[in-house]
Amino acid sequence: MNCPICNKDSKVVDTRLSADGLGIRRRRECITCEYRFSTVEEVELMDLTIVKRDGKRENYSREKMLKGVVRALEKRPYTEPGLKKLTHFIERDIQRKKASELTSADLGDVVMNRLRAFDKVAYIRFASVYRQFEDVQTFQRELNELIMKRNKTI
Numbered sequence: 001m002n003c004p005i006c007n008k009d010s011k012v013v014d015t016r017l018s019a020d021g022l023g024i025r026r027r028r029e030c031i032t033c034e035y036r037f038s039t040v041e042e043v044e045l046m047d048l049t050i051v052k053r054d055g056k057r058e059n060y061s062r063e064k065m066l067k068g069v070v071r072a073l074e075k076r077p078y079t080e081p082g083l084k085k086l087t088h089f090i091e092r093d094i095q096r097k098k099a100s101e102l103t104s105a106d107l108g109d110v111v112m113n114r115l116r117a118f119d120k121v122a123y124i125r126f127a128s129v130y131r132q133f134e135d136v137q138t139f140q141r142e143l144n145e146l147i148m149k150r151n152k153t154i
Contacts, residue, residue: 003030004037018042020081022088048094049101057101065090069111072126076119090114 014027023042048060108130115123
């Protein structure tokens with residue numbers, strides 16, 4: 001990592017888990033000018049291909065996934081740290097699949113599973129678009145399933 005002041009090489013002085021627990025915070029010092037600065041590292045999904053319903057393939061995009069989640073969370077109470085943690089857990093679940101390709105259906109399932117626990121209204125919104133609810137009965141079945149799962153945990 002180059003120093004932001006003199007653009008020369010730096011060394012790691014200290015390594016810790018970041019405050020949110022989702023990355024690694026490194027304290028660095030420039031070898032040349034001795035300026036101290038911090039960096040944060042987090043895992044990034046790089047080589048993941050999403051296979052769309054029509055068979056087209058495209059690279060995984062965190063921004064695209066996040067856009068769908070934020071749209072489902074529109075006018076819902078959530079915090080930026082909460083959204084960041086949700087994104088981290090979604091991507092961790094994707095990584096656990098240990099696949100270089102995922103169908104858009106698999107990706108949608110991962111997002112829905114995490115949204116269900118994060119915000120039930122956002123989950124229903126996301127599911128209604130993702131599963132292409134065509135009528136009120138389909139919507140009602142999904143709501144009933146949520147109610148049954150909630151009652152089992154009470």
